[in-house]
Amino acid sequence: MRLGGFVSPQARAEYDEAYDRGFGALPEPAEQRDIETAFGTARVYRFGDRGGTPLVLLPGRAGTAVMWEPNLAGLLAHGPVYALDLIGEPGRSEQTAPIRGAADQAAWLSTVLAELDEPAVHLVGYSFGGWLAANLAVRAPERLASLTLIDPVQTFARFPLQLLARTALTLVPGVRRWARPSFLDWVSGGAEVDSGDPVATVIDEGMRTYTIALPTPAVFTDEQLRAVRVPVLVFIAGRSVMHDGGRAAARARELLPDVRVELWPSATHAIAGEDPERVEARLLEFLTEVERGRAAR
Numbered sequence: 001m002r003l004g005g006f007v008s009p010q011a012r013a014e015y016d017e018a019y020d021r022g023f024g025a026l027p028e029p030a031e032q033r034d035i036e037t038a039f040g041t042a043r044v045y046r047f048g049d050r051g052g053t054p055l056v057l058l059p060g061r062a063g064t065a066v067m068w069e070p071n072l073a074g075l076l077a078h079g080p081v082y083a084l085d086l087i088g089e090p091g092r093s094e095q096t097a098p099i100r101g102a103a104d105q106a107a108w109l110s111t112v113l114a115e116l117d118e119p120a121v122h123l124v125g126y127s128f129g130g131w132l133a134a135n136l137a138v139r140a141p142e143r144l145a146s147l148t149l150i151d152p153v154q155t156f157a158r159f160p161l162q163l164l165a166r167t168a169l170t171l172v173p174g175v176r177r178w179a180r181p182s183f184l185d186w187v188s189g190g191a192e193v194d195s196g197d198p199v200a201t202v203i204d205e206g207m208r209t210y211t212i213a214l215p216t217p218a219v220f221t222d223e224q225l226r227a228v229r230v231p232v233l234v235f236i237a238g239r240s241v242m243h244d245g246g247r248a249a250a251r252a253r254e255l256l257p258d259v260r261v262e263l264w265p266s267a268t269h270a271i272a273g274e275d276p277e278r279v280e281a282r283l284l285e286f287l288t289e290v291e292r293g294r295a296a297r
């Protein structure tokens with residue numbers, strides 16, 4: 001199997017420039033680490049001082065730590081926050097071995113959490129990062145205090161055919177140049193994406209300059225979801241193009257033993273950037289509830 005990588009040294013340089021600009025919009029990190037795993041090196045940033053149960057943030061595809069720019073300052077009200085660039089995707093992490101499936105994805109992420117040397121974490125995943133977070137809860141939940149999934153893909157409902165078709169266009173030479181901006185506009189519900197937005201720029205440049213070689217995530221079985229024992233908060237965007245939102249919300253409510261599902265009818269897949277204060281407030285309420293439950297045990 002192939003490895004993910006930048007298409008050329010020039011593409012890497014152009015991407016790095018966009019990444020640095022985007023990262024400059026974030027609060028100053030307290031720590032930066034490159035953690036070695038069996039599948040590559042994961043770049044991890046810590047924001048805020050250590051102490052208490054931290055949040056660990058997993059971005060959507062090509063989003064990197066920069067994707068959390070609308071939310072990071074608000075989430076620091078809880079305590080320390082770790083943000084990752086995902087292995088096998090554009091960013092400052094480096095893939096060195098093929099990732100063949102869900103077990104490999106869980107293995108590298110489990111290694112990262114172990115190396116952080118935190119007894120437990122609140123894991124938060126957005127889009128593909130939501131699938132990655134749920135996959136860890138299914139396969140290696142030992143360090144998880146809670147799980148928050150923000151419009152996760154391939155978790156409770158499958159990709160629609162229209163999404164697969166549009167994604168394919170972004171990969172076709174000669175077409176991808178106009179297909180990428182069109183795809184990002186479509187994902188955001190038709191709202192025109194600001195060309196100066198740091199998050200949109202990093203995602204677009206990642207799609208342009210980097211070739212991802214990761215397997216398509218498989219939707220979790222009923223048995224896998226029923227086995228998740230940590231408290232879960234799920235945000236589902238009613239206008240998401242990633243899945244049937246109503247079906248995803250219903251399946252999450254039916255199968256997860258300890259879950260709070262919020263279906264926001266007017267939200268698009270860009271839910272966390274569209275209404276960051278509301279997302280952060282609800283997430284912080286959930287974390288407070290979980291911490292009280294842990295203290296009472």
